[in-house]
Amino acid sequence: MGQDTRLEKANEAYKKFAFIEAIKLYNEQIKKGNNSVELYTKLGDSYYFNSNYPEAANCYAKVLANSNDSHLEYYFRYAQALNNSQKYKESEAVMKEYYKKSGKKDLSEDWNEIKLMEGIKKQSGRYTFKPVEINTPFSDFGGTFYGADKVIYSSAKDTGVIIKRKHSWNEKSFLKLYTADITTDGGLQNPVAVKGDVNTRYHQSSPAITKDGKIMFFTRNNYVDGKLGEDKNGTTYLKIYVAHNINGEWKDVKELAYPINSDGFSSAHPALSPDESELYFVSDRGNSFGNSDIYVVSLKKGGYVGNDVTKLSDEINTLGRETYPFMDSSGVLYFSSDGHPGLGGLDVFAAIKDLSGVYHVVTLGDGVNSSNDDFAYAINGKNKKGYFSSDRGGNDDIYSFTENSPPIFDFDINPIVFGTLKFTSGGPIEGVAVDIFNDKDELVKTVYTDAQGKYKADLEPFIDYKLVYKKSGIAEKIQIAPPFKPMEKREYSFEFVNEMEVVVDNETKTMKPGDDLNKVLDLKPIYFDYNGYNIRESSKVELNKIVDLLMTRPSISLQVNSHTDSRGRDEFNMKLSQNRAKATVDYIVKHGIAADRVNGTGYGETRLINRCSNGVPCSEAEHQQNRRSEFIIIVK
Template identity: 70%
Template sequence: MNSTINAQNKGLEKANLAYNKFAFIKAIALYEQEISKGNTSFEVYSKLGNSYYFNGNYPEAIKAYSNMIDHLNNVDSEYYFRYAQALNSTQNYKTAEEVIKKYYKRSGKNDISDNWNENKLMESIKKQSNRYTINSVSINTPFSDFGTALYGKDKVIYASAKDTGVIIKRKHSWNEKSFLKLYSADVTMDDGLQNPVVLKDDINTKYHQSTPAITKDGKTMYFTSNNYADGKLGTDKEGTSYLNIYVAHNVNGEWSSIKKLAFPVNSDSFSSAHPALSADESKLYFVSDRNNKFGNSDIYVLSLNKGGFVGNDVKKLGDEINTLGRETFPFVDDTGILYFSSDGHPGLGGLDVFAAIKDQKDKYHVVNVGDGVNSTADDFGYVIKRSTKKGYFSSNSSGNDDIYGFTENKPIDFGMNINPFVFGTVRDFDTKKELEGVVVEVFNLADEKVNMVYTDADGNYKVEVEPLKEYKFVFKKEKYAQKTEQIEPLKLLGSKELSVDLINEWEVIVDNKRKEIKEGIDLKDVLNLNPIYFDYNGYNIRESSKPELDKIVALMRDRPKVSLQVNSHTDSRGRDDFNMKLSNNRAKATVNYIIAQGINTNRITGKGYGESRLINKCSNGVSCMEAEHQLNRRSEFIVIVNEQ
């Protein structure tokens, strides 16, 4: 009897040792042997189910979890959740909903099992359907290819387990597939991928490398690797090696200065993997199984400093994102939308890709990105370039991990308006009374009018804009000077208040003083401009004069009824005919500069007067200092009122 018990204990010890080292294929065989010998304990069935589950063999995981839950008492509520996950992954939606209800009843948590209802689930998927055009890429192999990262304008870096020429392939004990290396590939004109090349630098070790995240300038890369340094694998006390995140820098085209990120990102006692950068590259998202006895992974975030240095403010994302399932492969697009894969949120099966956005209360709203990308298999590694609406994702829907390209044909529906907006109030400058009927025109960077609204009876307006784009707002009302304001890019769900006061079109405030604009007046005097000087015998606009001319441009832009006559003068030195030609060239150069800033050609003319209108005694034959001659090399800007 004792020998039988000892044999069982040794068999279970071997199985647990393999399980703890993530050698799940080996663990499965050993646990099955234990069951055949009559060991039907909670430990055996739970770890057998987990071993199948972690390898994506959901039908066998269901059998193990079912045996455990149906025949054993006091099973942790978390196993009901995982059992429901496995059922959902095999499209047993009705049974999955029944099991998840038991989980919420046993756990005492807020019951949201209705989200697992098949009709509701399929309706949410349908809402996001037909959004993608999917195409295969030519770099896929019979081995695992996944985890694409955008690299510059026309490259990607991805992970592959394809044969690199080693006769005996090194196996990863988690799933008995070849170890992964990082490769680069070129993006083709039709957004396919070609010319895969293994990274030759110090990035690739003899163990795993995968899931890179690269800064927009292409100089820094974060990636996943085994805890490997100085030729050795780092392990915990039991000899288990975990995944860590590393950073590398591109110097003269080579990835070097590779360092493992410090604690609290990495540790010898838990895994951290799949890094992702926030839109402004100030934060690092990553996945970790820390503090997680159930073996699932969660998404974390922390601050990121220049040079690849991370802060110590690691924060687990909230329950809107993280579940008792596996949340993994985060990616943040340029608008701030967080994409990730999960089998803990109800989906089509296996890992589905989800999108999440924070509202004004800092709470994430999560939706399934829909079919096309998502399938009944594992779908993950989603990346998108927002400007082109093109990207890549990975899936094992073909039976192996492959990369797919896609085009997003319409935006995701979060069930709420997520575009930013600009709002404000327009008032009279003098009376501060709200102005009704003010035209608010919105222009894009190409100076194309993209929207137009009017202020209401209270002088208020509101305009929706696209995220991360610059705009120009122009406020117009009869008898008032126009007001032009630039709007910096806004994030999704962002807003900006832009309130303005409009002044009488024939007045201007300069140095806190009100000045009148009228026919025949010189704007140089109205705007207190510094003189527009030219070099001796030259007619190019000085850099020092451009800010002064820009003030004239601003006044004319906001007052369409103001036209100008530019008068240009020279000093007395040189021949009279030469000076006349020189002054005409100076007038022309001044007019051309103002036109180049967007003022219509029919609103400005120029004329040269040579040395015929000197403003001091420095005529021909009179000895003067250079500074006195320079006073005569000037321009005048005479107002012409255009009432049309």
């Protein structure tokens, strides 16, 4: 009876997730001769959930050798434990057996040591990283961005308790949330406990904060009205809560409603999509095997969560543990898992959907990942700096990193903007500069149209862009481009007026810099009265033609040259021509053309176009030829 009582206590500890105590009690039973499959199953799980994979593998080997009706999941978990113990050949063999018994597509090759190491090598060497200054001898992990210069992270430093961070926590270990300042080199300093009502005597962890800094989702024990909530068996699970920033303090803490939370399962580790329209989180709902999966639910403004909870596909979720999701500004989903083949323990993976909606998953490689647990990855999409956590040093610590190159997927994830630019007359426009500005009005790249008038540019997703089309001889155009989704292909094609072409009397004429619009437009001469500079009514009709042309051709500017005949004093004629040039410019500007596009110069009688110089007898018609205005084309 005493032995039965000790076994009952062991099973009770197991149900309470007190795995350290369960390990001690189960081993006592083994020494007393209890070698049941059930005992080794629970002992193996207790080792497994504390990352003691060699001992877990030993237990699972006994379970599978002595039971013909073991759950298929234990083949998977046994393979995990072997993989995490770097026994890759044995792991691949067990996975092959798992797929054979399950009838699923055989993916055991993914666990092959050569293939696994080739994939890891391909993704390795992309980071530089180091521990941060705020790490303590206790558990410190996470690093959620809070504004431009702070993070919020979790620590047990004030409780003096070193814990194992797992899907379910031991109730004697207390985590609180702290803020820390980001240094110029990506380090962390000045840790301060988060102000407000978020921190309690129980666990708080893994926050997700909106870009405006007003709303925070976070993980906490089921804690309501000053006491722990429990299920019918007395087990306390994790829940996701939301808090609002009120004058710098996190207040108005509320539990998210079902189907996010329940007293009968855990939900934890919230993460926001880049546009904050979705909330990703982890839950063990519907999974009695002790594993966790990643889910997503819609999110509305103000932090209101929908009820459309969806489990991510099997490319992400496995029979292992998927946890700590994070989505960067490019739409890449990062998460930790021990169910995907890796270096051991929890490894960090990156995933993104292709155009058909299928996730492609890759490891982040050696450096971020190790043979220990690596998790809580977060990256700033703009400066490529971030944080992840690992117990590779014997305890959970935070590491800062700089990503020197992005994860390598088997397809291009960047969106593309493209288009074709043509003249209204039908021909393509070659050499148009397409300047692309980001949401900070910074020029990020310039591309040019080819001989067919086509252009194409790769962009970053989830960013507002402005495209500016420019070339001498066409009107500049600005196109506002709302954020692109990953791999989106969006077309912006336009027709432009060829500013250097004009139709006169049904004839298309091509203009060039230095041409005189008098000849191009076949204008009647712009005449002035003798010794005067008032524009004649008949000449206004011709000037209006010039105004119309300039209105539709903003790249064209004019140099107005005014001349007189030779009669009268030279000084008088120079002043007269200057006044005529000014009168002409003033007329054009008054009718809607920018003043910086029209410049006037008077030349007096210095540029006669016939023989009628001083003292030479000429007819009035001959003198009239010299009293002229020129409109010389300048292209800016």
